[in-house]
Amino acid sequence: MNNSQQLEDLAWSIEASQGEFKLILAKCNYLNLQNQLIQELQKVCEIEIQILRLQASERTLYNAIQEEFNQEIAALMIVGWESLPNLSKMFSSANQVREEFRNNCPYPLVLWINNQIYQQIMESAPDLESWGITINFSLPFDELINLLKSIIDKVLNDDLNVNLQELELALQDLQKYGQDLEPEFEANCNFLKGFIAYNKKRLDTAISYYQQSWDFWQKTENLEIQGKILYNLTICNYEKLRPNPPTPFPTREGGEIINCIQQILEKFKNAQRLDLIANSLSRFGLILQDLQAWEQLKTLSQQALEIHQAENNILKIAEDYLFLATANFEQSNFQEAAKIANQGIGVIHELPLLNYYRQSLFLILAQAQEKLQQYEQAISSLELAKDIGVINNHPKLYVKILNLLQKLLFQKTEYLEAFNTKLESRSIEQQFGLRAFIGAGWLKPAKNTSFVNKENISPEIEASGRKIDVDELLARIGRTDKKIIVIHGQSGVGKSSLVNAGLIPALENKAIGFQDNLPVTIRVYNSWFTELKKELLDVLPENLKSEDLKLDTQEDFILKLVEIEKYRRTVLIFDQFEEFFFVCPDDKARTEFFQFLGKCLNHKNIGSLRVILSLRVDYLHLLLECDEISDMNIIGDGILSKNVLYKLGNLTPENAKTTIESLTKKTTFQLEPDLIKRLVEDLAGEVGSVRPIELQLVGAQLETEKITTLAAYQKIGNKQELVKRYLGEIVKDCGKKNQELAELLLYFLTDEQGTRPLKTKVELEADLKSLLERDQNEAENNLDLVLEIFVKSGLVVLLPENPCERYQLVHDYLALFIRQQQEPLSQQLEREKQQRKIGEAKLNRFLKIALAGSVAAGVALTLLTVTAWNAAKRAETQKQQADINAIQALTKSSEAMFASGERGNALIEALRVNQKVKLAPWSTLDTQEPTTAALSQAVYLQRNEKPENKALALAVNTLKGHEGWVYSVEFSPDGKKLASGSVDNTIKIWDVTTGKVLNT
Incomplete structure (x- = not known):
């Protein structure tokens, strides 16, 4: 050997x-x-x-x-x-x-x-x-040659399961031998070098090597290899010419790429390799799609589908259906696109390998259904696509699904579901680097599309200078004299983002000394020990999970920490720790918590354990309670000593500039340098530092409105206008009918001093009731919806207190701004409220007068009855005539009121008289006509009436045909019809000129 x-x-x-x-x-x-x-x-x-x-x-x-x-x-x-x-x-x-x-x-x-x-x-x-x-x-020379030949065969036959590192080392070893190579083998080695360079994204180098290989093979009769080399050359040239960020492909260059594709397909056809034509769709389909060559894409997809169906290649069939459905959709053949998408879904098995195609076909199906106005079916298709989840390397597909689903749910007035979908979309965009700014929410760890489960420090953290804070915190964790660390700062400075998107990923991915870390984080404190157990079990490595694992008591928990100490450093992180004091108001509960921490920190066999508390600076004083607990003496100088505290401040202008540049660098949202400079100046203001929350709010709105130049920014005005629009977007998310409620709710979460009071839902309801007059059940339901959207948007925090929850604006910065913005609306509603009171007073005076008249008429009628007992018929005739005279008098009174400008009173008179006439048994068309005319005159001219008169119109008695009080009337644009809504749960459409009911 x-x-x-x-x-x-x-x-x-x-x-x-x-x-x-x-x-x-x-x-x-x-x-x-x-x-x-x-x-x-x-x-x-x-x-x-x-x-x-x-x-x-x-x-x-x-x-x-x-x-x-x-x-x-x-x-x-x-x-x-x-x-x-x-x-x-x-x-x-x-x-x-x-x-x-x-x-x-x-x-x-x-x-x-x-x-x-x-x-x-x-x-x-x-x-x-x-x-x-x-x-x-x-490896000996001969064996090295054989290895390279086997790799060449694999690559040329589309078997790309090649160890690139090993291939590159083999070519380097070959060069070291310094021996002459056969021309064909050398040409193939150049092909391999091009393959390596392409995978390293060195396109010019790849093109050069592929061209050298082509120079040899174009002189041969081997059409198959010629086609394969041209195939790789075309892909390299396309990617080199492709605009970045993506914009419409240049027409001339795009035409050249399409011609190359046709040339390659022709070579494969002449080589009688129809399978290569079909398999080329994987790459050429994407290129033709980008070039919007829909007819060529449709033709190639249909060819590929027939070949792959014959081979029963399910993976390729799925791909064929997707391209074919896409081409038809883009050509506005929506019915055909839906049909093809359904066919594709029907033949694809529910295998993880095929999930991308299933999800994509569901999206195409939903898009076609939307165009065909089949909205419920479209929502169902999108829900099925969403259930598949984020597929590795394809977060953009998932975002497209969420965005269309959000749009359709909002149209359906399912505002909360729509907003939840929007939030998920924004979160995915931020995590995968598709979106630069997240807005008021917390940053989450960045995810790598090659390893979806691998979390990294968020780019925002690295770029903003917070990486320095992360490194300092890691250094403190590694020191033996830093058992506990208290991170503190103003509201909106980025404490939770630093912890969740910076510190935790750093601890997970970087050892301190020779120990790996095990961060355990909780943010909910109602049952803090139960939550802590749950979080520990979630992150515990499998080798430390035994079948009989129990953490029922604090002693069990501490013993588990002792076991973990042999392998990992445990870091207990308590984020948003100020909430602990809200949900644990009594001394006994607080003492129990701090005694538990003290026992953990004092245990001689958990020496590497660290505790991190993160909370707002205005709650720091509450930590002084733990200094009185003997178990916490390990801290030394006290929990508020410099040795323990770690302050997090605003960003410097330079860090803010670097943050903006870094966040936008890897997205399609590119800001010109002059805009970045002005933006940082405006954000820093007189203070000379930039609030992270303000940077995120302003940046998010710039991104939403696609403002990328200084000129466009100046046209808007200033950063305040952008914040106003950002808030307006969230208010808009609550739905059109809830817009006024949402704006007022923001206003009532501030006070006269421009601060953020804590308010219960009952208090907010009372505030709103003082200005808004709505059905109680409807108002309560809408308030719940708006509050939930505000909380989930990050604008409002929900503090789970006892006996009832309280709400608070998330950042001091927003309070004064909202107060100034919503003050005019509040004043307007207050004026309308006072005007309604004036109108109601007028109505009450009218009713008192009418009541007095009714009593006098009753006395007169009684006397008449006593004195004319034996003249009943004559008395009835006289009463009828008297009623007619009275009605005529009231009708003239209504007309006089209208003429004198008292249109509200005129409307009331006319409505009441009209009802009285219709109820009279002797009523005829002749007697009804004058009162109908008076009513028409009164109501027709109410379209642009003053608020107090409109209020009176809402307060008048029941229109004939309703079985209850009328609470709303509205006129048609032409003024010829009147709609009335009643507490009898009906809406009636009236003809203003005749008083007849047209529809119910």
């Missing part, structure tokens, strides 16, 4: 190093050769050698060894370095704790690595590397 001497040297080194730490670097560039060598080594070595295969989740080398092998072993080999996402961090950490290896790993340690990994060790762990010996294993 080749490499036999090197293998013997390795075996001897292992055997000679028993009982002591010995680092051996075994360099081998090829995994197959490495596996053969390991098997052979275990045969020739007299010592049993354990193998540790590293997992992508590993953070530190030392911990990985200790967790897997805590018993005595004779020797250890480590493989699997290729799977680690951040090798430099692991090697750097190992270098820092190298003495731990020497003290606690008394056995030879063999690291199987390739040349590239060895280079990283040299750069990141030079001290550790200097302790070791290196043994090189190589």
Whole structure:
């Protein structure tokens, strides 16, 4: 066997190093050769050698060894370095704790690595590397040629499951041999070099190598390989020419790409490789879609579908249906697009591998259904698409689904569901770097589209200078004299964002010393111990979860922390800790909490445990209670000492500028430098610092309105206008019918001093009732909806207190602004309220007069009845005539009131008289006509009436035909019809000119 001497040297080194730490670097560039060598080594070595295969989740080398092998072993080999996402961090950490290896790993340690990994060790762990010996294993020239030929065959046959790192090392080794190569093999090696360069996004280099390969193959008769080289060249040229950020593709260049595609398809056809035509749709479909070449896309998709159906290739069939449905939709063939999408969904199995196509087809189906005005079906299709979730590498697809769903739900007046959908969309955009600004919400950890479950420090945190704060906090956590840290700052300064999008991801991804971290975070304090148990169980590694695991008592919890201490550093994080004092108002509950913390911090077997409290600066004084508890004496100088407190302030103008540049850099939302400069100046103002919340609010509105230039910003006015519009967007989310309620609610969450009072729902209802007159049940339901939207938007915080919850604006900055903005609306409603009172007073005076008249008429009628007992018929006739005279008098009175400008009273008179006439048994068309005319005159001219008169119109008695009080009337635009709403739950449409009911 080749490499036999090197293998013997390795075996001897292992055997000679028993009982002591010995680092051996075994360099081998090829995994197959490495596996053969390991098997052979275990045969020739007299010592049993354990193998540790590293997992992508590993953070530190030392911990990985200790967790897997805590018993005595004779020797250890480590493989699997290729799977680690951040090798430099692991090697750097190992270098820092190298003495731990020497003290606690008394056995030879063999690291199987390739040349590239060895280079990283040299750069990141030079001290550790200097302790070791290196043994090189190589592949003979003939075997290297055979390896490269097998890789060439795989790549040319679209088998892209190739280890690029190994391929690159093989080509480097080939070059070291310095031997002449056959022209065909050299051309193919150039093809491989182009393949490597393309995967590294070095497009010019890739094009150059592909062109060199083409120079050889174009002289041959091999149409298949010619087509494949042109295929790769075309993709490189397309990506090089593609505008970034994406904009409509240049017409001339786009036409050249389409011509190249047609040329490639023709070569595959002449080579009788219809399968290559069909399979080319995967890449060409996306290109044709981007170039909006819908007819070509439809033709290619149909061809591919027929071929793949014959092969029964479900994955490719799904892709074919998607492109075919897309092409039809873009050509406005909505019925056909829906049909094709349904067919595609019908043949796709519910396999994770096909989820992207299922989700995409559901979206196309929903879009077609919306165009066909099948809104309920569209919502159902979108819900099915949403249930699939965010698919790896395709967050944009999920955002499209959410945005269309939000639009349809809002149209359906399901405002809360629509808003929840909008929030989810914004959150996904922020996490995956599709959106620059999040608004009033908290930042969440950034996610990598290649590893959806891998969370990183948010770009906002890094760019804003908060990375300095994260690093300082990590340093404090690593110190033995910093058992507890209290992060404090003003409202809106970014405490929760720092914790959730900065500190926690940093702790999860970076070891401190030789220990990995286990952050446990709670934000809800109603049952703080139950919540703490739940969060610990959620983050606990599988190797620390036993079947009989119980955390029923505080003692159980502390014992679990002792066990964790052997493997991880536990960091207990209590975010928004001011809420703890709201939900635990009594001393006993607070004392219990701080005694528990003290027991944890004082335990001799949990030395690395750290506690972090994050709260607003105006609640710091409440922490003084814990200084009276003996268990908390470990703090030393007290919980409010400089040794414990960590202040978080506003951003400097320079950090704010860097933040904006960084946030927009990786999105399509690009701001011109002059706009960034002006924006930072406006945000900093006279204070000279920038509030993170204000930066997010203003930035979010700029992004919503797509304002990217200084000229467009100046046209709007200033930052205040942008904040106003941002608030307006959230008010708009509450629905048109709730707009006035939402605006007033914001107003009542402020006070005359421009601060943020805490208010219960009952208090808010009373405030609103003083200005808004609505049905009580409707008002309560709408208030619940608006409050929930405000809370979820981040504008308002809900404080779960006892005996009832209270609401508060989230930031002091917004209070004064809202007060100034909503003051005019409040004053207007107050004026209308006073005008209604004036109108009601007029009505009451009228009714008193009418009542007095009715009493006098009753007395007269009684006297008449007594004196004319035997003249009943004549009396009835006289009464009828008297009623007619009275009605005529009231009618003339209504007309006189109208003529004198008292239109409100005229309307009341006319309505009451008209009702009286219709109820009279002797009523005829002749007697009804004058009163109908008076009513018509009164109501017709009410369209633009004053508020007090409109209020009177709402207060008049029941119109004939209603069985209850009329609470609302409204005129048609032409003034010829009147709509009346009654408490009898009916709405009637009246003809103003005749008084007849047209519809109910």
